[in-house]
Amino acid sequence: MSGGHTTMRCGEFRTSYRADTTIFPTPMSRRVALGAVVLAASFPLWLNAYYLNLLIQIGYYGIAALGLNILVGFTGQISLGHAAFFGFGAFCSAWLNNRFGLPVVLAVPLAGLLTTAVGMFVGIPAGRLKGLYLAIATLASQFILEDFFARAEWFTGGSAGALAQPFTLFGFAFNNDQRFFYVVLVAVIVMYLAGANLLRSRDGRAYVAVRDHYLSAEIMGINLTKYRILAFGSASFYAGVGGALYGHYLGFVSAEGFTILLSIQFLGMIIIGGLGSVMGSLLGTAFMVLLPEVMEASAQGLGGVIPGLKDSVAYLKQMAIGLAIILFLIFEPQGLAHRWKLTKAYWKLYPFSY
Amino acid sequence: MNLDFLLQLVVNGLIVGTLYGVVAMCFVLIYKSTQIVNFAQGEFLLIGAWVCWWFMTEYRLPLWAGLPLTFAFMAIFGVLLQIVVLRPMIGQPIISVIMVTIGLSMVFQALMGWIFGVFAKPFPPVFEHAAVNVLGLQVQSAYLMSLLISVVIMAGFYWFFKHSRIGLAMRATAYDQQAAQSLGVSVKQVFAMAWAISAVVSALAGVVVGMVNGVSSALSFFGIKVFPAVILGGLDSIVGAIVGGLVIGVLENVAEYFDSQWLHIGNLYTVAPFYALVIILMIKPYGLFGTRNIERI
Numbered sequence: 028m029s030g031g032h033t034t035m036r037c038g039e040f041r042t043s044y045r046a047d048t049t050i051f052p053t054p055m056s057r058r059v060a061l062g063a064v065v066l067a068a069s070f071p072l073w074l075n076a077y078y079l080n081l082l083i084q085i086g087y088y089g090i091a092a093l094g095l096n097i098l099v100g101f102t103g104q105i106s107l108g109h110a111a112f113f114g115f116g117a118f119c120s121a122w123l124n125n126r127f128g129l130p131v132v133l134a135v136p137l138a139g140l141l142t143t144a145v146g147m148f149v150g151i152p153a154g155r156l157k158g159l160y161l162a163i164a165t166l167a168s169q170f171i172l173e174d175f176f177a178r179a180e181w182f183t184g185g186s187a188g189a190l191a192q193p194f195t196l197f198g199f200a201f202n203n204d205q206r207f208f209y210v211v212l213v214a215v216i217v218m219y220l221a222g223a224n225l226l227r228s229r230d231g232r233a234y235v236a237v238r239d240h241y242l243s244a245e246i247m248g249i250n251l252t253k254y255r256i257l258a259f260g261s262a263s264f265y266a267g268v269g270g271a272l273y274g275h276y277l278g279f280v281s282a283e284g285f286t287i288l289l290s291i292q293f294l295g296m297i298i299i300g301g302l303g304s305v306m307g308s309l310l311g312t313a314f315m316v317l318l319p320e321v322m323e324a325s326a327q328g329l330g331g332v333i334p335g336l337k338d339s340v341a342y343l344k345q346m347a348i349g350l351a352i353i354l355f356l357i358f359e360p361q362g363l364a365h366r367w368k369l370t371k372a373y374w375k376l377y378p379f380s381y
Numbered sequence: 382m383n384l385d386f387l388l389q390l391v392v393n394g395l396i397v398g399t400l401y402g403v404v405a406m407c408f409v410l411i412y413k414s415t416q417i418v419n420f421a422q423g424e425f426l427l428i429g430a431w432v433c434w435w436f437m438t439e440y441r442l443p444l445w446a447g448l449p450l451t452f453a454f455m456a457i458f459g460v461l462l463q464i465v466v467l468r469p470m471i472g473q474p475i476i477s478v479i480m481v482t483i484g485l486s487m488v489f490q491a492l493m494g495w496i497f498g499v500f501a502k503p504f505p506p507v508f509e510h511a512a513v514n515v516l517g518l519q520v521q522s523a524y525l526m527s528l529l530i531s532v533v534i535m536a537g538f539y540w541f542f543k544h545s546r547i548g549l550a551m552r553a554t555a556y557d558q559q560a561a562q563s564l565g566v567s568v569k570q571v572f573a574m575a576w577a578i579s580a581v582v583s584a585l586a587g588v589v590v591g592m593v594n595g596v597s598s599a600l601s602f603f604g605i606k607v608f609p610a611v612i613l614g615g616l617d618s619i620v621g622a623i624v625g626g627l628v629i630g631v632l633e634n635v636a637e638y639f640d641s642q643w644l645h646i647g648n649l650y651t652v653a654p655f656y657a658l659v660i661i662l663m664i665k666p667y668g669l670f671g672t673r674n675i676e677r678i
Binding site: 103342 | 470473474479484485486490494495608611648652655659663
């Protein structure tokens with residue numbers, strides 16, 4: 028019973044900047060994160076293909092959503108063209124693999140880098156534009172890239188689409204849900220850790236400074252144009268990698284998949300998850316992927332009771348996504364991450380949580 | 382050379398351009414007075430056209446009765462939308478405001494598809510002749526009417542903002558909300574009014590387009606086509622919106638002409654306005670007539 032170590036902790040007390048910027052602030056959070064990874068790694072052993080498919084979707088969309096969150100939530104820029112970059116990554120990886128025989132393992136990150144280049148090029152106007160004008164400029168790039176996908180047959184296969192080979196490593200093909208799940212899991216862990224690390228680096232802090240007050244940031248010596256374009260680059264890299272995984276998972280990439288609707292869904296993911304939260308990106312993605320599935324399932328269940336429900340479920344899904352975005356913005360603008368934080372805070376000090 | 386064809390396309394472009402101009406004006410009206418970018422502008426056209434179509438087919442009302450009913454509906458709809466959804470967004474960051482209107486556009490698009498189906502449905506014929514001959518050019522009657530209506534609307538807007546009391550209040554609010562409020566302008570009323578006017582006028586445009594092409598979900602694409610027009614003119618300039626609309630209308634038709642004659646790229650009609658948009662933003666980030674935003678620290 029000597030010293031302060033044995034007394035009960037009633038909160039977190041950080042005594043150094045280092046401690047303040049760690050990714051996992053407490054030993055408990057480290058254990059929970061590790062446990063979550065182990066649990067996730069066991070999923071393919073006992074979950075069926077349907078659930079694995081959903082989890083894989085959450086994985087690759089989640090990677091792209093984190094990229095968008097870096098751009099929107101951390102740097103304060105707006106992009107309505109994220110789906111186009113996602114699509115570019117998918118086509119690019121398939122193209123690198125089919126055309127140059129590059130192994131898929133290399134094609135995926137390389138596709139990410141090429142998407143970064145495209146994203147930075149598209150982001151050039153972002154150096155001068157803000158807010159609304161930027162939103163509309165990225166909207167234009169969405170349509171221009173979509174048009175490019177439909178037209179560039181050498182790159183995308185035109186309207187026929189492009190075939191993508193399965194992910195292989197040392198001759199082992201990750202060609203079904205059970206196997207591919209591990210690819211996505213590793214990718215998610217690597218990309219999310221990288222994202223969290225990026226945000227506590229010098230560049231990450233510069234992003235946040237640009238978001239919070241760009242004039243002050245500029246006065247402090249942050250090169251606005253550089254960081255705005257760099258933010259577009261980071262976002263596109265994540266989108267490209269996510270898209271590449273999407274392509275190699277489905278085995279087929281078609282231009283119809285990357286419309287403005289997907290861009291809106293990406294924005295919905297980060298708004299529902301929480302702007303400016305790394306973990307929120309994944310939570311929001313899970314919400315956005317599961318919402319239509321839940322609606323589908325309930326429509327199947329209620330199909331006998333309410334006539335005509337099954338036929339209209341496609342509309343209901345779209346309405347549900349739109350409504351979810353609106354309701355979150357009105358009632359919980361900080362998203363699921365905020366809810367999660369409140370819940371954690373409640374249990375951390377339980378039962379003295381007042 | 383196919384000059385007649387080109388001329389026909391330019392005339393078509395001008396007529397469609399006035400419609401773009403009208404819709405762009407509605408967009409600017411909302412943006413100027415409430416600082417909200419309405420991504421659901423195209424859905425206003427869609428809803429207006431469907432409601433009018435419903436009055437005219439279900440109850441067999443003539444156009445002169447169906448249109449005012451549609452306007453009444455849209456005015457109430459616009460005000461309700463502003464009160465229920467947009468009012469909580471005052472003071473929120475711009476991304477939230479944009480996303481709310483995008484969410485609205487998704488909901489309305491799905492709702493209209495659910496109620497009325499995905500297939501284009503023709504309006505009951507209003508005119509005796511579908512097209513008339515003007516100086517050797519074939520022009521759709523509905524387009525002629527739309528040209529007339531558009532010009533009337535533009536003149537109406539001009540009078541409204543220049544000479545009417547409410548218009549003056551709206552201009553004052555757009556210029557400085559606090560100052561306007563301190564002089565007794567009800568900002569809430571102005572906001573509601575802006576949404577109502579915008580919804581009504583957009584619905585009118587929707588009805589006109591519906592008469593020519595049939596009513597379908599394609600109408601909501603108008604809301605996206607309007608962006609190049611608005612950006613060209615500058616987001617907060619009503620005159621700019623009209624000019625931008627005309628330019629974009631002509632541009633897409635001329636692009637289509639060059640494409641079909643020489644380039645053979647395809648799909649330029651849809652994409653050319655967006656290329657124009659990017660180029661304009663590179664050269665003049667605040668459009669041709671927009672006010673440059675000067676920020677004080």
